[in-house]
Amino acid sequence: MLRLYGHTFSSYTWKALIALYANDTPFTFHQIGEGNADDDAFVAAAGPSGQFPVLSDGAVTVFEATSIIEHLHLHHRGPQPLLPDDPALAIRTRMWDRVFDLHVMNVMQDVVAEKIRHPDNPDLAIRERVEARLGRSYRWIEQWLTDYTRRDAVTLVECAAAPSLFYADWVHPIPDDCSQLRAWRAHLLALPAVARCVDDARPYRHYFPLGAPDRD
Template identity: 75%
Template sequence: MLILYGHPFSSYTWKALIALYANGTPFEFRELGKDNADDDSFVAAASPSGQFPVLRDGEATVFEATAIIEHLHCHHPSQASLLPTDPAEAARVRMWDRVFDLHVMNAMQQAVAMKLRDPVISAEAARDAVRARLIRSYHWIEDWLGTYRPVSTITLVECAAAPSLFYADWVIDIPDDCARLKAWREHLLALPPVARCVDDARPYRAYFPLGAPDRD
């Protein structure tokens, strides 16, 4: 049995969970922060950063959400085509995965981290610090969606895009001139593996440092 360590409100935990749900892979979820010292110690020692999610698969320990998805693709192939079989196409999918992690998720987390480090700072000031970066990324993705056809299956792209766009839109609204991106975010959130993550995270919305909107 695979074991995934993480938290239901964590964007990167979502990324791994979406792949597991789509793949139909049996696994046990260990929610961190529930006074289980052994789980917390295991995760703290699993990687240089001590961050989650972390996957345990027998004797193998895999950290970082993208690596977890790659591990599933290699060792637990199932109903989801998480990565294309063609190496060139797989490289393109990995490139797009980096776009969402580095240019959407990272910017969103920068604003959240600012507020956590300095509770006195206003939510608007934290948003302003990443506004230009996120708007630039939104417009780039809007143009890219002219060539990427939204699908109802789950690949590494959807695993990366869904949590990053879900939370980034809470920080800086996707603008009206990014109609394709708005529609794609809605499409992603309706996919069953993603919708499951959204619903499981609802009890924790009050903890979003910038204030969770009354939607989604």
């Protein structure tokens, strides 16, 4: 039985959970930070930063959400392929995955981290920089969506895009002139695998340092 270690409010945990849910892959979920010292110790030792999510598959331990999805695609393939079999198309899929992690998710987290460090007096320059970078990313993705065939299927792209856009839009709302991106975010949140993550995370919204908006 696969075991996934993470937290239901964690964006990168969502990324792995979406892949598992989309293919109805059997697994057990281990919530970190809820008093199970063995689980916490396992995650702390799994990778160099001790971060979740972490997947345990028998004797194999996989950390980093993208690598977990690659592992699932290779060893626990379900009816929805998480990556294309064509190597050239798989490269493009991995590239888009990096766009959402590096240019949306990680950018958004800079302003969240600043609020955690300085809750009463966050650096406004960091917020301005984050909003500018997110705005640029939003407009790039808006153009990219023109040629992206949106389906109800879940691939590595959707696994990366759904949590990153969910939280980034809380920090810096997608503007009206990115109508395709706004519609795609709504489409992603309505996918059953993603909607399950959204609902399971609701009890933890008070953890969001900037204040979770009253929507989604």
